[in-house]
Amino acid sequence: MRDLENSVQRGPTRGLALRSVAVIAVAGLALVGCSSDDDAAGDDVVTTTEAPAATGSLDEALAAEVIGHYADGVYASYTNSLDTATTMQGAIDAFVAAPDDTTLAAAREAWIDARTPYGLTEAFRFYGGPIDNEDDGPEGRINSWPLDEQYIDYTVDTPDSGIIANTTDFPELTPEVLAEANEQGGEANLSTGWHAIEFLLWGQDFSADGPGERPATDYTTGANAERRGEYLSAITELLIDDLTMVTEAWAPQTDDNYRGEFVALPAEDALNKMITGIGELSRGELAGERLNVAFEERSQEDEHSCFSDNTTADLLANAQGIANVWNGTYDGAADGPGLGELVSATDEELASGTTAKIEASLTVIGEIPAPFDQNLTADAPDDGPGRTAITDAIADLGTQTDSIVEAGKALGIEIEVS
Amino acid sequence: MRRAFTAAVAAAIAAVGLAGCSDPPPERVSLNELLATDLGGGTTRNIVNQNAFGLPAKSLPGEDRADFEVGDSFFTQNWVIAPASTTSRDGLGPTFNATACASCHVRDGKASPPTAEQPRAPGLLFRLSVPGEDEHGGPKPLARYGGQLQDSSIPGVPAEGSMEISYRNVAGTFADGERYTLQAPTYSVKEPAFGALGDDVMIGPRIAPAITGMGLLEAVPEATIVAAADPDDDDDDGISGRVNRVWDEVSQKEALGRFGWKANVPSVRQQTAGAFSGDIGVSSPVFDEQDCPSAQTECRAAPDGGSPEVDIQTFEAVVFYTRVLAVPAARDIDKPDVQQGARVFRDAGCASCHTPTLKTGPSDIKALAAQTIHPYTDLLLHDMGPGLADGRPDNDASGAEWRTPPLWGIGLVERINGHTRFLHDGRARSLMEAILWHGGEGEASRDRVLALSAADRAALISYLESR
Numbered sequence: 001m002r003d004l005e006n007s008v009q010r011g012p013t014r015g016l017a018l019r020s021v022a023v024i025a026v027a028g029l030a031l032v033g034c035s036s037d038d039d040a041a042g043d044d045v046v047t048t049t050e051a052p053a054a055t056g057s058l059d060e061a062l063a064a065e066v067i068g069h070y071a072d073g074v075y076a077s078y079t080n081s082l083d084t085a086t087t088m089q090g091a092i093d094a095f096v097a098a099p100d101d102t103t104l105a106a107a108r109e110a111w112i113d114a115r116t117p118y119g120l121t122e123a124f125r126f127y128g129g130p131i132d133n134e135d136d137g138p139e140g141r142i143n144s145w146p147l148d149e150q151y152i153d154y155t156v157d158t159p160d161s162g163i164i165a166n167t168t169d170f171p172e173l174t175p176e177v178l179a180e181a182n183e184q185g186g187e188a189n190l191s192t193g194w195h196a197i198e199f200l201l202w203g204q205d206f207s208a209d210g211p212g213e214r215p216a217t218d219y220t221t222g223a224n225a226e227r228r229g230e231y232l233s234a235i236t237e238l239l240i241d242d243l244t245m246v247t248e249a250w251a252p253q254t255d256d257n258y259r260g261e262f263v264a265l266p267a268e269d270a271l272n273k274m275i276t277g278i279g280e281l282s283r284g285e286l287a288g289e290r291l292n293v294a295f296e297e298r299s300q301e302d303e304h305s306c307f308s309d310n311t312t313a314d315l316l317a318n319a320q321g322i323a324n325v326w327n328g329t330y331d332g333a334a335d336g337p338g339l340g341e342l343v344s345a346t347d348e349e350l351a352s353g354t355t356a357k358i359e360a361s362l363t364v365i366g367e368i369p370a371p372f373d374q375n376l377t378a379d380a381p382d383d384g385p386g387r388t389a390i391t392d393a394i395a396d397l398g399t400q401t402d403s404i405v406e407a408g409k410a411l412g413i414e415i416e417v418s
Numbered sequence: 419m420r421r422a423f424t425a426a427v428a429a430a431i432a433a434v435g436l437a438g439c440s441d442p443p444p445e446r447v448s449l450n451e452l453l454a455t456d457l458g459g460g461t462t463r464n465i466v467n468q469n470a471f472g473l474p475a476k477s478l479p480g481e482d483r484a485d486f487e488v489g490d491s492f493f494t495q496n497w498v499i500a501p502a503s504t505t506s507r508d509g510l511g512p513t514f515n516a517t518a519c520a521s522c523h524v525r526d527g528k529a530s531p532p533t534a535e536q537p538r539a540p541g542l543l544f545r546l547s548v549p550g551e552d553e554h555g556g557p558k559p560l561a562r563y564g565g566q567l568q569d570s571s572i573p574g575v576p577a578e579g580s581m582e583i584s585y586r587n588v589a590g591t592f593a594d595g596e597r598y599t600l601q602a603p604t605y606s607v608k609e610p611a612f613g614a615l616g617d618d619v620m621i622g623p624r625i626a627p628a629i630t631g632m633g634l635l636e637a638v639p640e641a642t643i644v645a646a647a648d649p650d651d652d653d654d655d656g657i658s659g660r661v662n663r664v665w666d667e668v669s670q671k672e673a674l675g676r677f678g679w680k681a682n683v684p685s686v687r688q689q690t691a692g693a694f695s696g697d698i699g700v701s702s703p704v705f706d707e708q709d710c711p712s713a714q715t716e717c718r719a720a721p722d723g724g725s726p727e728v729d730i731q732t733f734e735a736v737v738f739y740t741r742v743l744a745v746p747a748a749r750d751i752d753k754p755d756v757q758q759g760a761r762v763f764r765d766a767g768c769a770s771c772h773t774p775t776l777k778t779g780p781s782d783i784k785a786l787a788a789q790t791i792h793p794y795t796d797l798l799l800h801d802m803g804p805g806l807a808d809g810r811p812d813n814d815a816s817g818a819e820w821r822t823p824p825l826w827g828i829g830l831v832e833r834i835n836g837h838t839r840f841l842h843d844g845r846a847r848s849l850m851e852a853i854l855w856h857g858g859e860g861e862a863s864r865d866r867v868l869a870l871s872a873a874d875r876a877a878l879i880s881y882l883e884s885r
Contacts, residue, residue, distance in 0.1 A: 134468050134833065148496040148517075157502040185540060186521040188496045206503070292484045293491045301504055302491060398480060416464050418473045 056412030059345045062337065063267040063411075069328055069336030070274055071250060071259050076332035077121045077324070078247040084114035085243055092197070092236050096229040099219035108201050108308070111194075115310055118143070118194065118243075119317025123325050126280035127273035130249035130258045138242035141182055146301055147190035149199055153228065156204060163191060164224050164231050173230045175238035192235045195305070200232045202307035205300065209374065211309040268413055274339060275408040278322045279401055279417040286318050287397035288418075295390050298380070300373045311372035312365075315393075319365050322400075323358050339407065347410045354403040361396040364389055447769045451792075452760040457826045457885065458631050458745025459778070459789030468834050470746040471526035471630055471827060477785040478742050489739025492732050493519040493526075497698050499572045500723030506732065509723025511699035512575040512710060513568035516540040519693065519736070522626035526743060527830075529626035530837040531583065531844035542844060543567065543697065544581055544605065545622035546615070547810060554665035554672075556682070557812050560619065562612040562713040566696045575716040579610040581623075585845075590854065593869045600854060602805070603845050612713050620810035620817075623843035624679055628835075630827040631793055632677065632686050633741030637778035637786045640674050643797045646773065657770050657859045659798035662821070664813045667691070667704050676797050679842040680812040681821035690737050694728055701726040702733050742783060745791070745826050750884045759881025762874050766866040771796055771822040771859070794825035794885065803857020806841070818858060829883035849882050850875065 091110035095103035125132050125139060132139040150161040163170050163181060170177060181191040190196060203214025215222070219229050249258040262270055290311075294302040303311045324330050328338025344351035367389045369375065375386035382388075401417060408415045456462040461475035474486045495507060496517040502508035516522050522529045522541040529541020544567040547557035559565035563578055571577040585601035592598065605621045649660045662675035666684045673684035683689045691704030701708060706726045710717035728736075750756045763769065772794040781787040799819040807818035815821075820842060828849070832838050838848050846852035856864040867878065 128467065146491075146495060148498070150498060151496075155503070158499065185538065186496055186516070186518050187494045187524065188518060188520075204503070288483060288487045289491075292487045296484050296488050297491070297506065299506055301495070301507070416476075418463070418465065418469075 056408075056410045057346050058267060058271075058411050059342065060267060062342055062345055063271065066328070066337050066339060066342045067265075067267060067270045067274075068263055069333070069338070070270075070325065071263050072252065072336065073324065073328065073330030073333045074121070074124050075247065075250040075252060075259065076330045077117070077124070077321075078243065078250055080332055081114070081117040081121055082240070082243045082247045084110075084117045085240055088114040089236050089240055092201075092232060096219065096233050099216045099225075099229070101216050104201070104216045104219075111198060111201055112308065112310055112313070115194065115305070116313055116317040117331075119314050120321040120324060120331075122285075122318050123278050123281050123321035125277055126285075127276045129262075129273065129277075130246045138245065141179055141192045142239060142242050143194050144183070144187075144190045145193075145195045145304060146188065146306070147195050147199065148186070148188040149204060151189045152191060152196055152199060152231070154223070156206070159223075164227050167227075173227060173234050175234045175241065178231070178234055179238055192238055194239070195307070196235050197232065197239065198305060198307045198310075200228065200235075205307050205309065205373070209371065211371070212307040268411075271339070271342075271411060272408070272413050272415060274325060275404060275413060276415050276417065278325050278339075279404045279408075279415055281318060282322055282397050282404060282417075283401035284418040286315065287394045287401070290315065290318075291390055291394050291397075294372070294376055295387070295394070298376045298378060300376055303372050303376065306373065309371035309373065312368050312370040315365050315368065315372075316362070319358075319362050319397075323362060326355065326358055343407045343410055347407075350403070350407060350410055354400070354407050357396065357400040357403050361393060361400050364392045364396050368393060447764055447774055449757070449760055449764070451774050452764060452769070452881075453748075453751045453757065454774070454792050455748040455751060457748055457792040458634060459791045461631070461634065461742070461744045461785055461789070462747045463744040464747045466746060466749060466830070468525060470830055471628055471743065471834055473744045473746075475742045475744045475785045479785075482738075482742070485735050485738050486742060488732070489735035489737070492728075492736050493523075493739055496521075497700055497727075500721050500727070502723070505724075506729075509700045509727025511568075511570070511572040512708065512717040512720035513571045513578055513714070514699035515543045515566075515568055515570060515697045517698065519698075522697070523629055525834050526629050527827075527835040528628040528839075529844065530835070530839040531623075531625060532581075541626045542581065542583075543569075543624055544607065545624055545810065545812075547620050547622070548616065548618050549620075555663075555813055556665060557620075557810065560615065560711075562711055563610075563615065564709055564711045566709075567607060568696075568699070568709070571717075572720060575720050576611040576714075578612065578714075579607045582606045582608040583623075590868075592872075592875070594872060596872060598850070598854060600851055601845060601847070603843060605843075612711075620808070622808045622810040622812070625839070625842060625844040627679075627823065628827050628831065629740055629743060631743070631745045631791070631824065632689070633743070633781070633783060633786045634745070634778055634789060634791050635676060635793060635795070635797065635824065636686050636741065637781040637783075637789070638676075638776050638791075638797065639779035642776060642779075643674060643676075646796050647798055655770065656862055657800065659771065659796060659800060659859075660814065660819070662799055662812070662814045675813065675815075675821075678812075679820055679823070680815040681797060681799055682812045682815065686741050687737050690733070690740060694733070700728050702728045703730045704733075738783075742785060746830055748792075748826075748884050749829070750880075753880065753884075755877045755880040756884045758874065759877035759879070759884075762867075762870065762878040763881050766870075766878070767863040769794075770863070771798070771800055772825055773822075792826060795822040798822060800860065801858040802855075802860055805857045806855055808842070825882065825885050827885070829885050849879050853878075 088110035091107040095107040131137055149155045150158050153162040153164045178191045183189055202212035205212040219225050290304050300306055304314045305311045326338050326340045328336050340351050340355050369386045380387055460477035463473050463476050497510040498504055498508050499510050500508040510517055531542040532539050546560050546563055546565055546567055550558035552558050568578050569580045584604050588600045588602050590598050605623050607615055647659045647661050649658055651658045662681040663672050664675040664682050664684055666673035667688050675681035675684055677683040677689045691702040694700040694702045695705040695709055703726055773796040774792050774794055776791055778789045799815050799821055801818045802820050809817035811817050840846040840852035846855055853867050
């Protein structure tokens, strides 16, 4: 049974009734003999304040519908991601079997095609669900970044670096071995996931206006060519296994999985998770780690998909994922109500304002010129269209997050996002 | 009426309980104080997950988030060998212990020493010195090894040696007959690359601590810390508490030591620079030279990644990040065993050194100024007895003295870092083992814990786990 504990505490802890506190106080004193209380009960009673009454309100029937539709949408979204990733696996297998420029181009194209469906699912993170629960959530294996290229393979500076060249410590390159190596000895020591695959398909990006240009010969005549292919196949297989596990956790027609538990939660708890997911993705992750750091540092190393130059599409997919939860629109799922409709039943103005902000950030993220790294060069002007759009996106995602937190309050749900 | 009745009953029971106790009464702190949840004042976060040590202070204004996030990025990412195409992060080594801050402070948390399962885990290091003092009264480094054993190196440069750790079991018994076993470590340097370290070498093992709330501790007024010191134990409670006076590399004068296991570092800035230099081999605006003793010719000949290797903007961002990390809120205060554990904590006298409440003074960072915080430290040195002593003096700290480590966040270490290893070298395998290692000024409290019932011992641990 998966642990459904909530990752966010809600509000102040409710106080014990005075009577039970007093009984505990007496029991405590009896057990701890060696204290010299002369006004024992005076400070031995725990004073607590009652939690403030929830200010918001909830349409229970509609809430149940929104939660059920969310579960359907999550399943549809992961199904899309798994399907497109499986197509990518076929292309990668074909490339490893017969590496040349054509099969490499096809594998790269399949990676690009699979990225947006995955990006849409990142709105389902940050609440300890199947993707990132602390016991066995695979998120750290699936999409961690930025990675230290030297941990995986050679770089332009270090011709002999990486697990691929290290036959002593890694005689076999299996999904299990590479999963075990992930994050060993450092948070940037990433061996698996989308960005490791991306690095093995594109290589480091040194081109002024395009992505990395790893030659297909890295898989034919280059040093460690065969092991590189084994590595790529192994981490692709691992990605598929992980996505399969997450997808099945949300599958309908069974109560014996996370979805079954999720829809059975008290509405406030399920909604708390949904709101936390989009709130945390919106600011801490998207505005912060994915935009702000790269922007401030003008560092290509800090852009999300730095090998393939797919970063702008990644950003848009993440923002669209937030919009999907809010609007209840998911590719592959039937129509149904989203969070916005539920908030609208309580506070129509707040709901429409939030909808407008979510649309505004989608628009401005769409205006960030690709490739993203061209906005990070030393001579990219801060007042040019690229960096202006990034600044606007960071600001819009911030106000959008505030609105999402407010929307939670309207439903009587306090969330805290970083 | 009910309350008056309760008070009478409680007082009666307390009076009965007093019979037979000869220890001096521990200082009183209120239970409410011990059950506070906003441990970091306005910085406190209610988010409880694996990233709970890594969040920006709740009170941090939005316009400061960019600096925080940049600092976070450099805290996490690996440094690489110079010269490299990634020019902002090159300069690793030539000798080093780790490739990133987060290698040891994983998720801004606490490291475990190497184990059978993770024999190469970074996070423990050896400080080295010989008898005597350096020019500022600090430990005297070894001529050929410097003041810290760097056990890794870039290609073409020899590492200085490796750490050898062995443990022997030390058995003991609680008053109720339950037995326990502690593991007592022995440390030595294996395969020293530049000749034997000598018979007079002093090895100070140090584990990487969680970096929770360092900016708040930095903002505690010096007067508060000094006022709590009782170097000659004038109040005769068996607990002294001394300040460490150390050299401030930034201001180039003597200052109060606050950070490090022996309070041998005066500021977050110096602590950060020291770790960049000693642990990663990265020069900074504070320590702008490579850490290569003259005997290490390959180390001295290796290329560097600029001077300094971490530029001032990036360095300041990492310092800022470290200072404004949020303190996670305490939890579970409505649970009876946590409340009972708070009483045990109080009555065992733990709060005599693990001061529950401090107030910060002014700060250049508004979120850190004038906060009531609950770090559970007095930031003072205490003699913890021969069992814990490393025998390696550091400025005014003797070989047996240690700074009271803060306890805030201690209950989240298992969740965030996946282990329960505590104390300066991580020898304790649980919170209870850490308590049982207390000797010297902590011995009376340790003895009170030994006398506890099993239920109260469990309550005490529940209380610590709520922090």
